[in-house]
Amino acid sequence: MLRNLGVFSDFELQLFNQNIETKIVEKNEVLLSEGEISKSIFFIKTGALFQVQKIDDEEKIIDLNIQNDWVFNFDSLTNQIPSNTIIKAFAKSEVIELKLENLHKLILISQNFLQLNKIFSSLSAKIHIYDSNLNPTEKYNYLLNNKPQIIKIFPLNMIASYLKMRQETLSRVRANVIF
Secondary structure, eight states: OOTTTOOOOHHHHHHHHHTEEEEEEOTTOEEEOTTOBOOEEEEEEESEEEEEEEETTEEEEEEEEETTOEEOOHHHHHHTOBOSSEEEESSOEEEEEEEHHHHHHHHHHOGGGGGGGGGGGGHHHHHHHHHSOOOHHHHHHHHHHHOHHHHHHSOHHHHHHHTTSOHHHHHHHHHHOOO
């Protein structure tokens, strides 16, 4: 999990492992509630999580996360403000939790842990989907090319919500995709 983020000594890897906690979360178990201040980031070893936001009594999928993804609420974690989203297990999952206080402790011991900032760059894919004015076909193709496992794990209605389109639109787009 750390190898994709940078180069760490054996001592640093040992230190990291002493500051994380492995958890099993059951399907629909909540890791972060709306209104709660985020204190952790999670790495998915197995399973799938999703992040949802309630807007006008309707749940909108903000993020879909699969094995080897880091999951967190960026605003709540970095600004220490109440979360406006919920992080929930889509399926039984094994996650590694790194508490913010432990991350700070690791950085104090070794500046090498500043490489963990790369975790936050995972937002770029989501920002690309939302902010680049992609049409529905381009959004779906982006997902196919960058995170094809999402399409195999999550149901169509959740994928459509994540891509900010109606389920019918996504069905039409999928019907026209050539593999």
